[in-house]
Amino acid sequence: MAAPGAQQLLTRLAATERHRLAIAVVCGTLAGAMTWGQMLLFAWLVSALVVNSQSLQSLTSLFVLWLLILPLRGLLSYVQESVSQQASLAIRQRLRGELLSHLAALGPVRLASYHSASLAHQLVEQVEALDGYFARFRVQMWLSVLLPMGVLIITLSLDWLAALFLFLSAPMIPLFMSLVGMGAERLNRDQFAAVARLSGHFIDRVRSLTTLQLFGQTASAKQSVHLASDGYRIRSMRTLRLAFLSSAVLEFFASVAIAVVAIYIGFGLLGYIDYGPSDQLTLFSGLLILLLAPEFFQPLRSLAQHYHDRAAALGAADSLTKLLDEAPPPNRETGDQATPAVSPSEGLLSLKNATVTHPGRGRVLGPLTLKLQAGETVVLTGPSGSGKSTLLQLLAGFIDAGEGQRHCAADLRFAWMDQRPLLIQGTLADNLRLAAPEASDAVLLEALEKAHLGKLIRQLPEGINSAISERGVGLSGGQAQRLALARVFLSQAPLVLLDEPTASLDEATEQAVMSALKALQQEGRSLVIATHHPALMALADRRWHIDQGQFSERESAAEAQHDDT
Missing domain, CATH: 3.40.50.300 (P-loop containing nucleotide triphosphate hydrolases)
Incomplete structure (x- = not known):
């Protein structure tokens, strides 16, 4: 589990760019609503052509409207990505400035206990590891609630039994995400620590290269660097293996849930199911529900893909919090406490x-x-x-x-x-x-x-x-x-x-x-x-x-x- 301070740091940083992140959420929600509109138009067109036997010419205006929604969706998605990336960049710049100010306040004596390579890794790699969290996960976390809720409301207005299937299958993905996230977070935290050690190990060997050559120890130094880098490779592959495995399981649950809805709609339209509202299914309602079912799970699947960004961010924030929590000397703090003036x-x-x-x-x-x-x-x-x-x-x-x-x-x-x-x-x-x-x-x-x-x-x-x-x-x-x-x-x-x-x-x-x-x-x-x-x-x-x-x-x-x- 991540230290409370790590989550508090991420929340505090997100609050500094809440306006941009809110704009990204609104744009993502509107893009999702445009998708629902396209599916509604598509289901209406199919029903009009097949059931009502209307001509294509009479439906031309609906086709044009359907095509006009495409660039609008693309524009909203672009704005969402662009604004969230700008928010992430601003947050990382602010955090890096905060870290540099804190290091200056700590002074050289307190920094002597840190390896310069480890500090460089924290300032560069660990701060960059927060990018995915703010640029993708933070926005997707809101979209994974708002968009499925909208799909569920539309489905409920058409067929409450199909909505019940979606509602019962939805918790499977977040539940599995939380179980996977516990292991992913620990692996990312261990990986960051391994990279910091590897950075220090490598730079120490480079700085001592002349001494190693004089004592004929270059081969053993090369071997030690190889072993350290091989350990990092093993940790990286372990993290990737967990990510691919979790993605496969999440895709399986989503596919099974969509298949259940499709089977229900198919048998309901054929008249094999006479329970509940199934006898009221039409080509329009059945096709629209079938088209919306993948969209119900898509935000959750995207959240699962970005869930590893959260794990990486928590692992990085845990290390950064420990650095920020080290109090500088009172006379070097940038806050209210200052050195008393001398007369x-x-x-x-x-x-x-x-x-x-x-x-x-x-x-x-x-x-x-x-x-x-x-x-x-x-x-x-x-x-x-x-x-x-x-x-x-x-x-x-x-x-x-x-x-x-x-x-x-x-x-x-x-x-x-x-x-x-x-x-x-x-x-x-x-x-x-x-x-x-x-x-x-x-x-x-x-x-x-x-x-x-x-x-x-x-x-x-x-x-x-x-x-x-x-x-x-x-x-x-x-x-x-x-x-x-x-x-x-x-x-x-x-x-x-x-x-x-x-x-x-x-x-x-x-x-x-x-x-x-x-x-x-x-x-x-x-x-x-x-x-x-x-x-x-x-x-x-x-x-x-x-x-x-x-x-x-x-x-x-x-x-x-x-x-x-």
């Missing part, structure tokens, strides 16, 4: 008795009270694993204070840089414009000069339009760090948080990074630098020290160097 006397950013608690580990940081002034440079020191990165994440708002408060200006912007800066596949300019999308080439080159990367760029044949691969393949570690520093210059953020910016760099690159950090100081930026490096400590106005989650403050940078020595 000028409290500096640029401050923490008051703040703590950080992780599930299963208890309190890992705090309580701590600190204040960061505008234009101030603070160095953050402490043994590895003491909580320096956690404090930086708390200052950035990536994680929330379990107790205490975090105060900052409502519009405070910050720049973040760690040992492995995010670089995307594209040009150097593409990577720089992540921080300043509208920046001109001249502004980009100026930022590169400040980051001491201008000389390298001038040596490249294509300059800032030179391409790099994902994760900065094509650049050294120091060049990647300086490219990230150029983005910091472009961001114009008043607060810059740096986590070990000079780790694993050679002496020349380290000096270039140091010069860039001094340039940031001269621009009046506030810097918080987590480091063990004495040269970086010399840049600081103050020192914050973390040891086993406990916070202390030193005013003197020289004292900081002495303590670490």
Whole structure:
């Protein structure tokens, strides 16, 4: 069974496009009514020709009317399909925007527990899996009630016994659909989970391809991918097998029900049945009932065909609901709850008795009270694993204070840089414009000069339009760090948080990074630098020290160097 949250998500999304979906239902109902009208005209024409012996010329106007209904039916069906597709597209765009906003609100720390391939699969494939539900099933669900009800009313006015046959056979299809749907929904949910695992498995092997080649493990990696994809194939075929089997059984029930009505009408017209209204059957009423019987089951059969769209949507919505239900840090929510504003006397950013608690580990940081002034440079020191990165994440708002408060200006912007800066596949300019999308080439080159990367760029044949691969393949570690520093210059953020910016760099690159950090100081930026490096400590106005989650403050940078020595 689907989680209640999955159905609630689908209902909430459908409510946002209820007007378009309602138009699609009305158009589908009118198209069905046009079909009934054509059948009524056809039965009347046959009865007039055979029973009343009327000439074809006298019935020409009815033939013309019958032909005119055809394009009108087609137009209504086209509008139904078009409007429902537009509603589905709008819903998926809205949901994808909601997911992206939610991921941004969660921040990088909470997203670290998700594989990037799994998130990509959710944003693309699982959102697309909702298309069939909104474009077809949701509308067909209403049509499967309205159209059979209309056919039943018409049949009841002609012959109540034939209407009774249709009424008694109708529940067979929904009953079987619900039984099949339980298994289909579970299979679709398992299939989505398998695809997410397969995506992560494949991308991990691609990212580690060089390491696998060095250790001679490419054959085993290929075999593992083959086994994972083969498992997905088996699940896919199991889902298709269930879909074909259920369709065959539903067609069988509908065919048997139509055959029963046809037998009743045939024997009634021949006079072999004298029960109820059978002796009142005429060629017109019998033929019309026989023509309407397939139309009674057609909406239900169409609903059964689209029922697997519902199962796929519930399986996808179940996974998406779990992602949306994860609460972001309070200060990163987009709702009413916001970070309390800081007064000028409290500096640029401050923490008051703040703590950080992780599930299963208890309190890992705090309580701590600190204040960061505008234009101030603070160095953050402490043994590895003491909580320096956690404090930086708390200052950035990536994680929330379990107790205490975090105060900052409502519009405070910050720049973040760690040992492995995010670089995307594209040009150097593409990577720089992540921080300043509208920046001109001249502004980009100026930022590169400040980051001491201008000389390298001038040596490249294509300059800032030179391409790099994902994760900065094509650049050294120091060049990647300086490219990230150029983005910091472009961001114009008043607060810059740096986590070990000079780790694993050679002496020349380290000096270039140091010069860039001094340039940031001269621009009046506030810097918080987590480091063990004495040269970086010399840049600081103050020192914050973390040891086993406990916070202390030193005013003197020289004292900081002495303590670490």
